[in-house]
Amino acid sequence: VQLLESGGGLVQPGGSLRLSCAASGFTFSSYAMNWVRQAPGKGLEWVSGIIDSGTPTYYADSVKGRFTISRDNSKNTLYLQMTSLRAEDTAIYYCAKQMGLSSFDYWGQGTLVTVSS
Amino acid sequence: QSALTQPPSASGSPGQSVTIACTGTSSDVGGYNSVSWYQQHPGKAPKLMIYEVTKRPSGVPDRFSGSKSGNTASLTVSGLQAEDEADYYCNSYAGSNNYVVFGGGTKLTVL
Numbered sequence: 387v388q389l390l391e392s393g394g395g396l397v398q399p400g401g402s403l404r405l406s407c408a409a410s411g412f413t414f415s416s417y418a419m420n421w422v423r424q425a426p427g428k429g430l431e432w433v434s435g436i437i438d439s440g441t442p443t444y445y446a447d448s449v450k451g452r453f454t455i456s457r458d459n460s461k462n463t464l465y466l467q468m469t470s471l472r473a474e475d476t477a478i479y480y481c482a483k484q485m486g487l488s489s490f491d492y493w494g495q496g497t498l499v500t501v502s503s
Numbered sequence: 504q505s506a507l508t509q510p511p512s513a514s515g516s517p518g519q520s521v522t523i524a525c526t527g528t529s530s531d532v533g534g535y536n537s538v539s540w541y542q543q544h545p546g547k548a549p550k551l552m553i554y555e556v557t558k559r560p561s562g563v564p565d566r567f568s569g570s571k572s573g574n575t576a577s578l579t580v581s582g583l584q585a586e587d588e589a590d591y592y593c594n595s596y597a598g599s600n601n602y603v604v605f606g607g608g609t610k611l612t613v614l
Contacts (some may be wrong), residue, residue, distance in 0.1 A: 392511045424563065429590075429592060430605045480548060480549070486555060494548065496548060
């Protein structure tokens with residue numbers, strides 16, 4: 387199993403960014419997937435989840451209405467569209483494969499998003 | 504969506520046992536047998552150590568064990584080794600509205 391995130395970088399407050407997570411080594415279309423972030427020096431925060439078929443989707447209150455999770459099962463890729471970015475969104479963003487209701491058994495290496503002017 | 508409560512730090516000497524608690528509510532920890540524990544070393548991605556309260560993924564030493572009583576789950580590390588020094592996080596399913604919630608993390612120090 388391999389999860390490879392990309393798309394992170396420096397963005398100004400109010401800006402947008404799209405993260406991608408390329409999956410391999412398992413049947414991507416059979417598993418729910420999630421985004422989890424970690425601000426510098428802080429703990430893990432669950433951000434968003436999507437079931438195997440793509441609907442429904444779930445969001446933390448802190449990103450609801452600003453972030454959109456999606457997936458393309460034909461490309462084995464998970465996405466996170468982030469808009470109206472704030473300084474407090476600065477974090478390493480991990481994609482994680484879900485097992486069962488809420489266990490994340492495989493994680494990517496993370497991609498750093500920095501929101502700053 | 505309130506975070507689960509973990510002690511910020513825990514410690515033990517090599518060979519000893521240490522237990523880390525993770526306290527939630529009846530809407531998350533207490534309501535489902537879906538508590539997981541993760542180990543994170545500095546600069547690394549988290550690693551799943553325990554799932555569904557008590558189960559260990561393949562490759563995780565049996566020194567790691569999990570349990571739950573009411574709204575509190577616990578991770579016990581027996582026979583502490585230097586490489587167990589890391590941050591540990593719990594998470595739980597929190598229903599279809601809140602989905603998943605993490606604990607704040609516990610830094611485990613091996614003295």
